[in-house]
Amino acid sequence: MSSDATTGAATARTGAVRCRGVGKVWGEGTARELVALDAVDLDVAPGEFVVMLGPSGCGKSTLLSMVAGLDRPTSGLIEADGEPVREPGPDRCMIFQQSSLYPWLSVADNVSFGLRLRGRPKSERRQVAQRLLRTVGLGDVLDKHPDELSGGMRQRAAIARALAMEPRVLLMDEPFAALDVQTRAKLQDFIRQVWTESGASVLFVTHSIDEAVSLADRIVVFTARPGRIKAVVPVELERPRDPRSAEYHRLHDQLIDLLRDEVDRAFAQQEKVSG
Ligand SMILES: Nc1ncnc2c1ncn2[C@@H]1O[C@H](COP(=O)(O)OP(=O)(O)O)[C@@H](O)[C@H]1O
Ligand SMILES: [Mg+2]
Structure with missing residues (x-):
């Protein structure tokens, strides 16, 4: 200390x-x-x-x-x-000016990607993604893909993805x-x-x-x-x-x-x- x-x-x-x-x-x-x-x-x-x-x-x-x-x-x-x-x-999570979400994954799967690497079960990943996307005001775009989002929405999704790692x-x-x-x-x-x-x-x-x-x-x-x-x-x-x-x-x-x-x-x- x-x-x-x-x-x-x-x-x-x-x-x-x-x-x-x-x-x-x-x-x-x-x-x-x-x-x-x-x-x-x-x-x-x-x-x-x-x-x-x-x-x-x-x-x-x-x-x-x-x-x-x-x-x-x-x-x-x-x-x-x-x-x-x-x-x-x-x-320690880094968020850049242009977020790089994986274009082939849904927004929800992008947000919970780190949890997948940690071996968390699918149902839990979905729940966490849902909760965090709601927090960032993106509760209704879970199954969309990044190219369907505006720049501001993509940044919010990137922030939700960072938060998923707590x-x-x-x-x-x-x-x-x-x-x-x-x-x-x-x-x-x-x-x-x-x-x-x-x-x-x-x-x-x-x-x-x-x-x-x-x-x-x-x-x-x-x-x-x-x-x-x-x-x-x-x-x-x-x-x-x-x-x-x-x-x-x-x-x-x-x-x-x-x-x-x-x-x-x-x-x-x-x-x-x-x-
Ligand atoms: N990977 C790198 N290799 C060599 N020089 C770099 C590298 N990254 C940044 N620099 C140089 O270091 C200085 C500081 O850059 P940077 O940290 O990006 O500044 P800022 O974010 O404050 O604009 C700049 O002169 C930049 O050109
Ligand atoms: Mg800079």
């Missing part, structure tokens, strides 16, 4: 996710060496909703994929539930970025509800300041590459959050100020690469 002052609410119990001095150098020792992340200390407490905000290319996806166990840090340590992360596990941590990489504004607002409501009901921790990447302020317990702002934590902004507004409130506006402005220089730096980096 941690006595580290930075862990905040996580000190009483083991943190769901704990990153200490995490760095990632892609192509280390080659001509294409690139420092993506540097010395990131970040905790996500059990049940906490943490949003990562930062310019393109600052290493947010890299960090998420390392927490998922899909990549390894080149320095530092990542723990999930007190154990070093070495590989992907069902306790993860401790949901890792979401710009999950709503490809959706239209109205669908996105709906899915934000819905993810808030799923998060409350599941008790899972969420580590969520977005480019949208509004999405961050709507959803987060804490917003972690990253610098341009190499990504370092520039600021951690707690959001103490009651949910659901009122985008017209003075405090919402104050936070929004604060985040714009924090991001402005970093976005400029990230642009300058990109121009150097392409120029």
Whole structure:
């Protein structure tokens, strides 16, 4: 158990996710060496909703994929539930911008696919799929196939599939970025509800300041590459959050100020690469 002052609410119990001095150098020792992340200390407490905000290319996806166990840090340590992360596990589920459901399976079979791998009987799988699809507002599309669903419905099905594994941590990489504004607002409501009901921790990447302020317990702002934590902004507004409130506006402005220089730096980096 941690006595580290930075862990905040996580000190009483083991943190769901704990990153200490995490760095990632892609192509280390080659001509294409690139420092993506540097010395990131970040905790996500059990049940906490943490949003990562930062310019393109600052290493947010890299960090998420390392927490998922899909990549390894080149320095530092990542723990999930007190154990070093070495590989992907069902306790940590990743949801991407474009979900990849199996096109040949029904929606229900997609949702319960992980349970099939766990050897759970068919009747139980069907029941779980039914319950979760109802939770995400897709109770009547169990037997449809993914290509019959809209983008927003497919994302909801992907979230139901993740929930079927009863993860401790949901890792979401710009999950709503490809959706239209109205669908996105709906899915934000819905993810808030799923998060409350599941008790899972969420580590969520977005480019949208509004999405961050709507959803987060804490917003972690990253610098341009190499990504370092520039600021951690707690959001103490009651949910659901009122985008017209003075405090919402104050936070929004604060985040714009924090991001402005970093976005400029990230642009300058990109121009150097392409120029
Ligand atoms: N597999 C990889 N191999 C080499 N470089 C990579 C790889 N993945 C990402 N990068 C580089 O690492 C940096 C951070 O990328 P990424 O984590 O995707 O940023 P973000 O998600 O914040 O936009 C970028 O410069 C990107 O080009
Ligand atoms: Mg990314």
